[in-house]
Amino acid sequence: MAVYLFNKMAFSSVYQKYMIPVSNEIVNMVLSYVKIKTDGRPLExxxxxxxGSGRYTVPLAPHFKKVLGVDISESQINVAKQHTLANNVSYMVAAAEKLPIKDSSVDLVNAALAAHWFTVNKFAREAVRVLKTRGCLAAHAFYPSTEIEHKDLSHDLTTVMSEVWHTLSQHKVKTLEYMLCRYQNIYEAVPLKDKEWITDIPVTIQMSLPELIGFFQSVIMYQVFREKDPKEAQQFLVxxxxRLQNILGEEAYSVQLNVNMTYYCVLACKY
Known part of the structure; x- marks a missing residue:
């Protein structure tokens, strides 16, 4: 399984630097859901x-007394520690399917861009085990497709993006199937009656051309491609x-592009 790539420090650093920014829309959706379901009680x-590198861990810190980030990759945890300043955030190397956490002790179990790597049924049961009554589970990710908007160049830019995803999909891993089905399998695996499956959540992110090229490098399919043929993978990036530079012309390295992503989210509450 390509998950071993996450144990490489070089990839962990690339992931931290270039993976698309945290979606405030998703974070706010999760926090609003938790506050409603917990009926305003203090969140502990x-x-x-x-x-991973703590990109979705840190935004939770202002809203909870304590936040724990858990990942199976030691290199990802090491990068997370380097980029976290919040005093109430800590990290631990552990498997999603066997959390070193007491029963009924957690207000929120969050899985951001990650649940497709888990053994879904085991993770879902483990999440329910550690949740308090009225505690919540949130699992969310984005669909591997991207539209770019910029002046009258949107069609040409999006065409390039479609071809990029087509090329990367040739190096897909099994977990991509979970992303393509927008976590329907995760929704079905959650053994709770009170649950929601929200698809087609539009999120727009501004990115420069170098940031966009960096994003491609942070995608696991590109890393699989690079493992197979480093020279060809690098040539693909170049x-x-x-191509994008030619479309954008003189402003290629000064413009901010509107990158339109589609997110989806599974939410559940334990009663």
């Missing part, structure tokens, strides 16, 4: 499972950047 503990 959140656990960010598959936290050619893609050149």
């Amino acid at each position: 503990i959140a656990v960010d499972v598959g936290c 050619q893609t950047e050149k």
Whole structure:
């Protein structure tokens, strides 16, 4: 399984630097859901499972007394520690399917861009085990498709993006199937009656051309491609950047592009 790539420090650093920014829309959706379901009680503990480099762990810190980030990759945890300043955030190397957490002790179990890597049924049961009564589970990710809007160049830019995803999909891993089905399998696996499956959540992110090329490098499918053929993978990046540069012209490296993503989210509450 390509999950071993997350144990490489070089990839962990690339992931931290270039993976698309945290979606405030998703964070706010999760927090609003938790506050409604917990009926306004003080929020004590959140656990960010598959936290990676802590990109979705840190935004939870202002809203909970304590936040714990958990990931199976030691290199990801090390990067997370380097980029976290909040005093109420800590990290631990552990599997999503066997959390070192007491029963009924957690207000939120969050899994951001991660649940497709888990053994879904085991993770869902483990999440329910650690949740308090009225505690919540949130699992969310984005669909591997991207539209770019910029002046009258949107069609040409989006065409390039479609071809990028087509190329990367040739190096797909099994977990991509979970992303393509927008976490329907995760929704069905959650053994709780009170649950929601929200698809087609539009999120727009502004990115420069170098940030966009960096984003491609942070995608696991590109890393699989790079493992198979480093020279061809690098050439793919160079050619893609050149195509986008030609479309954008003189402003290629000064403009901020509107990158339109589609997110989805599974939410559940334990009663």
